[in-house]
Amino acid sequence: MTRVGYEPYEPQLTISPQAEDIWTVEGPEVQYRLAGALIPCPTRMTVVKLANGTLWLHSPVAYSANLQQTLDALGPVSAIIAPNSYHYLQVDAWASTNADATVFASADVAHKIAAKPIALGGKLVADWSADIDHISVELGKFSETVFFHRPSQSLVVTDLMQTFEASRVRSLFVRLLLKLGGATGPNAKPSIEIRLAARKHRDELRVGVEQMIAWNPRRVILSHGACIQNNSVDAIESAFRWLKN
Incomplete structure (x- = not known):
């Protein structure tokens, strides 16, 4: 049995409505190594x-046949999104079951995905562009595409903003490590690794942040930690205030 290091959000692998025609699905944690410690995510x-x-899936969680059945009742999956340099591991499992879907992926991981994705970035126009705007942020060894669902005014962010809740981190040492890196808030912000990657690409990140603010989102849906339901523009400005230093 896998040891759980972060108190999970419930219910797991079940759709939860955020606004009309947009849902989130909480998935099992993954772990990565930082400073010699395993970080639960x-x-x-x-x-x-x-x-x-049709349905657009962003940053797929672990595949579940029951979840697939729920999605099938909503509509056929037409697009599967691997939005950044890290979020691609579950894409092929979903693509193999949804054979008519097109996969879109961050250009730097496209070669790691068997489903032959279309690279995100630039002035890409896709079937989902009628509903969803996007901007790609290139930070050298890290890139991420951020999306804005216009009908619900929802900004969808992967790793450029995170809010790990300290009270959910079960290891005191890991909790301290995350706090030192700024990942536990109280305000959402990029992880320390991404802030380091942005040191030589601050102008590119500023352009992305300016667009996120210009969209004037009602909410910010995050891939990691607590989502932002109020004062979203203030939250974005706070997340990237360090860019002014």
Whole structure:
């Protein structure tokens, strides 16, 4: 049995509505190594029902046949998104079951995905562009595409903003490590690794942040930690205030 290091968000592998035609799915945690410690990381998928009746899956969590059945009742999956340099491991499992879906992936991991994805970035126009805007942020060894679902005014962010809740981290040492890195808030912000990656790419990140603010989102859906339901523009400005230093 896998040891759980972060108190999971419930219910797991079940769709939860965020607004009309947009849901989230809480997935099992993954772990990565930082400073010699295993860091527990909750996962979250975002599901959007497009105006054409098909589904758009962002950052897929672990595949579940029961979850697939629930999604099938909402509509066929037409797009599966691997939004950044780290979030691609579950894509092929979902692509193999949804053979008619098109996979879109951060360009730097496209070669790691068997489903032959279309690279995100630039002025990409896709079937989902009628409902969802996007901007890609290139930070050298890290890149991420951020999305804005216009009908629900929801910003969907993967790792550029995170809010790990300290009270959910079960290891005191890991909790301290995350606090030192700024990952436990109280305000959402990029992880220390991404802030380091941005040192030589601050202008590129500023352009992305300016667009996120210009979209004026009502809510921010995060892949890791507590989502932001109020004062979203203030939260974005706070998350990237360090860029002014």
